[in-house]
Amino acid sequence: MDAMQTKVTLENLNVHFGSNHAVKDVSLDFPENSVTAIIGPSGCGKSTVLRSLNRMHDLVPSARVTGRIMLDNADIYDRSVDPVAVRRRIGMVFQKPNPFPAMSIHDNVVAGYKLTGGLKRSDADDIVESCLKRVALWDEVKDRLKTSAMDLSGGQQQRLCIARTIAVQPEVILMDEPCSALDPIATLKIEELIEELKEQYTVIIVTHNMQQAARVSDSTAFFYMGELIEFGLTKKIFTTPEKRQTEDYITGRFG
Numbered sequence: 624m625d626a627m628q629t630k631v632t633l634e635n636l637n638v639h640f641g642s643n644h645a646v647k648d649v650s651l652d653f654p655e656n657s658v659t660a661i662i663g664p665s666g667c668g669k670s671t672v673l674r675s676l677n678r679m680h681d682l683v684p685s686a687r688v689t690g691r692i693m694l695d696n697a698d699i700y701d702r703s704v705d706p707v708a709v710r711r712r713i714g715m716v717f718q719k720p721n722p723f724p725a726m727s728i729h730d731n732v733v734a735g736y737k738l739t740g741g742l743k744r745s746d747a748d749d750i751v752e753s754c755l756k757r758v759a760l761w762d763e764v765k766d767r768l769k770t771s772a773m774d775l776s777g778g779q780q781q782r783l784c785i786a787r788t789i790a791v792q793p794e795v796i797l798m799d800e801p802c803s804a805l806d807p808i809a810t811l812k813i814e815e816l817i818e819e820l821k822e823q824y825t826v827i828i829v830t831h832n833m834q835q836a837a838r839v840s841d842s843t844a845f846f847y848m849g850e851l852i853e854f855g856l857t858k859k860i861f862t863t864p865e866k867r868q869t870e871d872y873i874t875g876r877f878g
């Protein structure tokens with residue numbers, strides 16, 4: 624791989640929930656236009672790290688986040704920064720597909736614009752078409768854009784949620800176990816899509832599935848009990864890891 628630019632940097636990130644020190648002094652550079660997988664056993668802090676990247680812990684009273692998270696050299700936790708603006712630049716796709724149930728397929732895609740004053744009709748239609756094409760959903764839904772998003776299959780709903788995320792033109796896309804509610808065929812489609820997304824976005828994905836991490840990611844970060852144990856090229860992590868704990872995990876000896 625060519626020398627990679629860094630898009631997001633964690634500098635001594637710590638997250639506490641009350642007395643539970645969930646993320647311990649993590650420093651890490653996420654490369655731009657690349658997929659980074661976050662792996663590790665249940666409870667090791669994967670989702671907590673991911674959520675700190677778009678300031679979701681702001682909504683959790685017991686949570687305390689310290690350290691810095693730099694997006695293109697500016698700290699997203701700086702006092703002057705609006706968390707809503709951060710979430711626009713750093714989008715999130717969740718484990719369970721979560722289209723807005725009362726909205727049509729069309730309105731789901733452009734839902735992110737509701738907050739910012741809406742869109743002209745023709746612009747909205749263009750965005751809907753290009754984003755649904757981007758996630759390879761257009762052909763399946765183009766004749767029923769006005770119907771409820773809830774009539775779609777789980778895999779289609781997840782592609783719709785990804786379309787909604789990219790519609791507001793984020794720079795970074797966070798994905799928290801995006802395939803765990805999907806069957807193998809739908810999973811494959813999302814994995815192919817992740818490959819394509821990295822051409823334009825920086826993708827950070829939490830996954831329990833090590834085959835998935837090996838298939839879709841360029842770099843992998845292995846966490847254990849809140850600590851970053853090892854970070855490197857996925858090929859290296861899965862073939863010749865430096866640390867014993869990483870090797871034990873990837874060979875299935877624990878977790």
Ligand SMILES: Nc1ncnc2c1ncn2[C@@H]1O[C@H](COP(=O)(O)OP(=O)(O)OP(=O)(O)O)[C@@H](O)[C@H]1O
Binds near residue numbers: 664668
């Ligand atoms: N909102 C919250 N309030 C209190 N504690 C939390 C909260 N979210 C996470 N934690 C705690 O932080 C630690 C890390 O949890 P986290 O969900 O990040 O782990 P994970 O690696 O993503 O696990 P899993 O693979 O099971 O989803 C756990 O001890 C968990 O109980």
